[in-house]
Amino acid sequence: MRLEQIPPPAIYRLSFYLRQLEDFKRVSRQTISSKQLGQALGYTDAQVRKDFAYFGQFGHPGIGYRVDELVGQLKKILGTDKIWKVLLVGAGNLGRALVAYKGFAAKGFELAAVFDSDPSKQGLAFGGQKVRPISELPDAVRHEQVKLGMMAVPAEAAQSVADELVAAGIKGILNFAPTSLVVPEGVSVQGVDLAVQLEQLSFRMSLSSNDSE
């Protein structure tokens, strides 16, 4: 099947399968069925099988999936069998938390450089990196061969920072600023808006308080 016509939700679920499988691996589970894996994540067994089937045949009829094997396959599909260098723009509170976050390194993401436009922050040590001015961005991207960038900057600055990332050659942006970015074809943006997440919960709270039927 052509990669381009795989349902985006399936690709998203892949990450959760992988996460769950690593948990199973940690407790030394050798093999798992689509039913068990689905149950742990709230999906049906058919969903699980179909999702994997988009990418190949990873299971063993009568047995299930070998955890270790499947973890390897999923990493390969998701690209996390390789190390990815990532840079960060924005050395504020959130930036600090991102740099300290263990989960990125655990998946093989490596912090290559940190930037901030505020001169008072420049030069400070930050997760083993010195905070550098944005002007050094293009050099760093080329020199370090970085493809991915995280933006933890205020909404007002976000579009212009994104433009600079794109100009420097960055191909994927993880955007924590609460604004939508315009980027050219060939550049991917993944947005994470913390307030939107809470807002969605607020919606569900409002629902359950007026369910009067």
Add this chain to the structure above:
Amino acid sequence: MRLEQIPPPAIYRLSFYLRQLEDFKRVSRQTISSKQLGQALGYTDAQVRKDFAYFGQFGHPGIGYRVDELVGQLKKILGTDKIWKVLLVGAGNLGRALVAYKGFAAKGFELAAVFDSDPSKQGLAFGGQKVRPISELPDAVRHEQVKLGMMAVPAEAAQSVADELVAAGIKGILNFAPTSLVVPEGVSVQGVDLAVQLEQLSFRMSLSSNDSE
């Protein structure tokens, strides 16, 4: 139309419409068409109209939507026309960043209490709040009438913290721990896994590097 049968993706988009409209409001735009709003977010005009139509008739034929009016309607639908008290469990790096994050307050979320199981953190001031031991959770939830909780704790601790939140009466959980939670009917969980977001970008990077057709 019954709320239960509105497409979940539509509800999710509502948050982005609202965000975009607040931007338009900030630059004093009075009125906007479904086409213009969609363009700013990468949706079709039909999508925009249908999404709003699930909830009522907010537009004016020939004119479009009055920005101010629509902002008010969306807030009401999403529940952010009211103040929501939120508590936080986990006073680590990420917790610190969440407390400092302005975006929550801007949407009317109010930090009611902060908890951490680590005694060395307890008592410290944290976003205008003293960090308290988890044992005080039930009291705080009842006393302060809190419905929402954010969890910024390690994956290993996440399920047991979630259990305590549920036991204390919390109805919505924003989970930053990289693990899936089991909660009873009537409790909502919204997960935010930062590493998963980067992983999804990694996938798209891998795609574009082998597009050889």
Add this chain to the structure above:
DNA sequence: GGATGTGAATGCATTCACAGCA
């Protein structure tokens, strides 16, 4: 003319159900 709101048509994603293999 310029826009919304909406049934009907299309296109996607999920689930069913079963053949086939260990």
Add this chain to the structure above:
DNA sequence: TGCTGTGAATGCATTCACATCC
């Protein structure tokens, strides 16, 4: 028997296209 992989069937979500209103 227990489980996968997969075409066929179903069920959702999006888009079309047009009646309707300012």
